[in-house]
Amino acid sequence: xxxxxxxxxxxxxxxxxxxxxxxxxxxxxxxxxxxxxxxxxxxxxxxxxxxxxxxxxxxxxxxxxxxxxxxxxxxxxxxxxxxxxxxxxxxxxxxxxxxxxxxxxxxxxxxxxxxxxxxxxxxxxxxxxxxxxxxxxxxxxxxxxxxxxxxxxxxxxxxxxxxxxxxxxxxxxxxxxxxxxxxxxxxxxxxxxxxxxxxxxxxxxxxxxxxxxxxxxxxxxxxxxxxxxxxxxxxxxxxxxxxxxxxxxxxxxxxxxxxxxxxxxxxxxxxxxxxxxxxxxxxxxxxxxxxxxxxxxxxxxxxxxxxxxxxxxxxxxxxxxxxxxxxxxxxxxxxxxxxxxxxxxxxxxxxxxxxxxxxxxxxxxxxxxxxxxxxxxxxxxxxxxxxxxxxxxxxxxxxxxxxxxxxxxxxxxx
Numbered sequence: 260x261x262x263x264x265x266x267x268x269x270x271x272x273x274x275x276x277x278x279x280x281x282x283x284x285x286x287x288x289x290x291x292x293x294x295x296x297x298x299x300x301x302x303x304x305x306x307x308x309x310x311x312x313x314x315x316x317x318x319x320x321x322x323x324x325x326x327x328x329x330x331x332x333x334x335x336x337x338x339x340x341x342x343x344x345x346x347x348x349x350x351x352x353x354x355x356x357x358x359x360x361x362x363x364x365x366x367x368x369x370x371x372x373x374x375x376x377x378x379x380x381x382x383x384x385x386x387x388x389x390x391x392x393x394x395x396x397x398x399x400x401x402x403x404x405x406x407x408x409x410x411x412x413x414x415x416x417x418x419x420x421x422x423x424x425x426x427x428x429x430x431x432x433x434x435x436x437x438x439x440x441x442x443x444x445x446x447x448x449x450x451x452x453x454x455x456x457x458x459x460x461x462x463x464x465x466x467x468x469x470x471x472x473x474x475x476x477x478x479x480x481x482x483x484x485x486x487x488x489x490x491x492x493x494x495x496x497x498x499x500x501x502x503x504x505x506x507x508x509x510x511x512x513x514x515x516x517x518x519x520x521x522x523x524x525x526x527x528x529x530x531x532x533x534x535x536x537x538x539x540x541x542x543x544x545x546x547x548x549x550x551x552x553x554x555x556x557x558x559x560x561x562x563x564x565x566x567x568x569x570x571x572x573x574x575x576x577x578x579x580x581x582x583x584x585x586x587x588x589x590x591x592x593x594x595x596x597x598x599x600x601x602x603x604x605x606x607x608x609x610x611x612x613x614x615x616x617x618x619x620x621x622x623x624x625x626x627x628x629x630x631x632x633x634x635x636x637x638x639x640x641x642x643x644x645x646x647x648x649x650x651x652x653x654x655x656x657x658x659x660x661x662x663x664x665x666x667x668x669x670x671x672x673x
Contacts, residue, residue, distance in 0.1 A: 269370035270312035309341040311357040334597040363387030373467035377402040394475040403645040407638040421636040425605035440558030442485040442531040447477035447553035450541040464511025473537035492520040493650035501540040514538035
């Protein structure tokens with residue numbers, strides 16, 4: 260069986276590393292999605308590649324950027340792809356034409372503004388196409404549940420790109436948490452510098468918020484650590500002012516905190532507290548692109564992880580500051596043969612596990628239920644995360660706590 264073709268929907272920083280007509284100023288200067296898939300194609304795991312955006316006029320610049328920063332760096336790695344729409348056209352629905360060009364059993368990746376995830380994914384699923392969506396899967400709980408139902412109907416995988424599940428420290432911590440007794444308390448913090456608001460200015464505060472973008476990481480990690488617990492209430496609070504001063508729309512929050520009450524599924528007298536904070540107004544010269552840490556406490560022990568500083572720092576006169584590097588996410592250095600050498604990065608692994616799962620499904624050697632049982636970030640395994648994030652948005656908008664009702668396959672917010 261031929262390896263699956265893959266369409267990349269969204270042509271921005273995460274897919275290509277190309278922002279505003281040049282390489283991104285973040286730690287993703289050559290992107291993640293495109294580079295990973297180009298290398299997976301070199302390794303024979305994926306077939307034909309394509310890319311869909313809104314403005315075709317960006318593609319000549321993207322191709323030049325990829326040729327210079329990937330092809331010329333990694334032994335002439337093939338960076339060719341079909342593009343939609345044509346270079347002289349603008350089409351917000353070009354993804355439909357691109358999906359229609361795929362054979363059933365192919366796959367797409369979605370790295371677009373949060374409000375577009377659901378319609379793009381639904382269009383693909385209903386045509387027998389597997390889907391990888393960047394987090395959050397959807398903004399609304401109802402959309403998540405609809406996608407789950409449709410994916411089961413069409414026997415396709417919808418996988419949420421929660422790459423922190425594959426961070427070796429986080430993964431090991433999740434396993435060890437199972438032996439520490441009852442869940443009691445979880446606190447997390449994740450931030451990015453104010454420069455990200457320039458990258459995301461087209462949608463920041465309008466179409467989504469920093470909780471959907473960053474809290475989604477740790478909410479998912481917590482959900483996956485405590486399968487015996489369910490969230491029952493969310494209360495959110497936010498800080499404002501800095502993003503607005505930087506030119507974002509008036510409703511843009513700087514920092515959002517979610518306070519979540521969890522209860523044990525088989526003993527509602529056992530209650531735990533989760534606190535998840537995310538910000539995109541951290542200082543510019545912080546030395547790290549993303550602060551990220553959590554504290555987990557249970558009845559028989561606790562876990563603390565700080566993944567901002569990995570014990571690897573660089574001082575560069577051109578940067579003017581000490582910088583802490585994270586090669587465990589994406590390692591961009593070539594290997595000893597000159598090829599891309601980042602296959603062990605957890606960012607890369609997240610995509611490879613999706614492609615391997617798609618291939619196994621297409622061959623009929625595994626089922627969707629078996630993939631759920633592997634604790635991969637499938638739609639079936641991430642419902643609580645979407646429920647918490649959606650409840651948090653309602654809590655901010657309406658100034659109240661929001662209850663999460665679940666049981667017997669039923670989920671709703673009140």
